[in-house]
Amino acid sequence: xxxxxxxxxxDLRLEEVPAPEKPVGQQVVLKISHCGICGTDLHExxxxxxxxxxxxxxETGAKIPIILGHEFSAVVTTVGPDVTTVRxxxxxxxxxxxxxxxxxxARRNIGQFSAATGLVGLTWHWGGMGEYAxxxxxxxxxxxDSVSDEQGACLEPSAVAVNAIDNxxxxxxxxxxxxxxxxxxxxxxxxxxxxxxxxxxxxxxNAGRRARLQAFEGLSVFGDSPEDLLAAIAAETxxxxxxxxxxxxxxxxxxxxxxxxxxxxxxxxxxxGLFVERPQVDMFKLCEKGIRLIGCWGNDITLGNxxxxxxxxxxxxxxxxxxxxxxxxxxxxxxxxxLTQRGNDHLKILINMGA
Ligand SMILES: [Zn+2]
Numbered sequence: 001x002x003x004x005x006x007x008x009x010x011d012l013r014l015e016e017v018p019a020p021e022k023p024v025g026q027q028v029v030l031k032i033s034h035c036g037i038c039g040t041d042l043h044e045x046x047x048x049x050x051x052x053x054x055x056x057x058x059e060t061g062a063k064i065p066i067i068l069g070h071e072f073s074a075v076v077t078t079v080g081p082d083v084t085t086v087r088x089x090x091x092x093x094x095x096x097x098x099x100x101x102x103x104x105x106a107r108r109n110i111g112q113f114s115a116a117t118g119l120v121g122l123t124w125h126w127g128g129m130g131e132y133a134x135x136x137x138x139x140x141x142x143x144x145d146s147v148s149d150e151q152g153a154c155l156e157p158s159a160v161a162v163n164a165i166d167n168x169x170x171x172x173x174x175x176x177x178x179x180x181x182x183x184x185x186x187x188x189x190x191x192x193x194x195x196x197x198x199x200x201x202x203x204x205x206n207a208g209r210r211a212r213l214q215a216f217e218g219l220s221v222f223g224d225s226p227e228d229l230l231a232a233i234a235a236e237t238x239x240x241x242x243x244x245x246x247x248x249x250x251x252x253x254x255x256x257x258x259x260x261x262x263x264x265x266x267x268x269x270x271x272x273g274l275f276v277e278r279p280q281v282d283m284f285k286l287c288e289k290g291i292r293l294i295g296c297w298g299n300d301i302t303l304g305n306x307x308x309x310x311x312x313x314x315x316x317x318x319x320x321x322x323x324x325x326x327x328x329x330x331x332x333x334x335x336x337x338x339l340t341q342r343g344n345d346h347l348k349i350l351i352n353m354g355a
Pocket of ligand 1: 039040070157
């Protein structure tokens with residue numbers, strides 16, 4: 001089968017590799033439909049290997065060259081003898097965190113926090129940027145006819161966004177600020193709106209991305225200056241106290257500082273963006289305002305059916321973040337290179353494996 005494999009930074013190769021063999025136990029073989037290119041994939045492409053294993057991964061044994069892709073939809077082709085929840089022909093999406101049997105966190109269905117957990121498409125033998133993949137049954141999420149393959153390929157980043165909204169305590173009537181409108185920020189804004197937030201403010205310095213978010217309904221989009229945003233928040237929140245919750249998706253100290261300023265006293269900040277550099281932020285102000293700051297990491301694999309139901313309801317139009325579609329043959333030039341170009345305004349590029 002054909003697969004896009006990471007060898008080293010700036011060296012992704014479209015190669016002929018063996019397809020998965022007959023699945024055993026609870027393994028499921030999938031024919032990939034669509035796969036998203038994620039910021040994590042881009043970090044690996046530009047500066048990797050970062051989390052891609054150079055030596056065999058302690059849990060999975062996988063090592064580079066690795067087939068990338070952890071955001072994908074697929075059709076089940078064959079299942080192991082112990083699989084009970086999916087059958088050949090079922091359409092599925094995946095949530096990529098592998099659960100380590102017996103692990104303290106895995107027993108609580110938050111296996112993304114296990115020290116040595118593996119991830120499909122990063123530290124596993126298979127990923128979504130190949131024609132076929134094999135994954136454990138529990139990482140698959142069945143898709144009904146009302147959820148498209150493209151929406152299915154957005155399930156994983158959607159899980160990150162909904163996990164952030166949950167962590168931030170967003171409820172009906174909440175006022176919310178999202179900083180950084182990349183794919184996760186855009187999905188977090190859509191998720192906050194779906195959760196019933198009364199006001200969703202978005203701050204994004206990239207004018208192209210801002211224009212994309214302005215096309216979504218029900219968001220107040222800023223980015224020219226923090227002052228404009230803060231003035232709007234003062235004018236449009238109860239007694240001008242600030243937003244109930246902020247979702248920081250930029251992974252930049254200026255953005256986190258803005259969240260600390262914009263969030264009301266006793267409000268919550270969910271930190272989703274990953275910092276490349278250690279941030280300089282006003283921690284005195286964080287304490288003085290009694291703000292709760294919560295780190296977010298990945299997503300919990302039990303979110304799948306809830307997300308699928310939310311997407312099927314029409315309240316969470318995750319496909320709106322798709323700004324490009326490429327074939328596997330074009331994935332490096334028109335996908336990875338386009339997304340790493342400075343100032344590009346893409347949100348999500350999907351690889352259509354059937355194209
Ligand atoms: Zn991702």
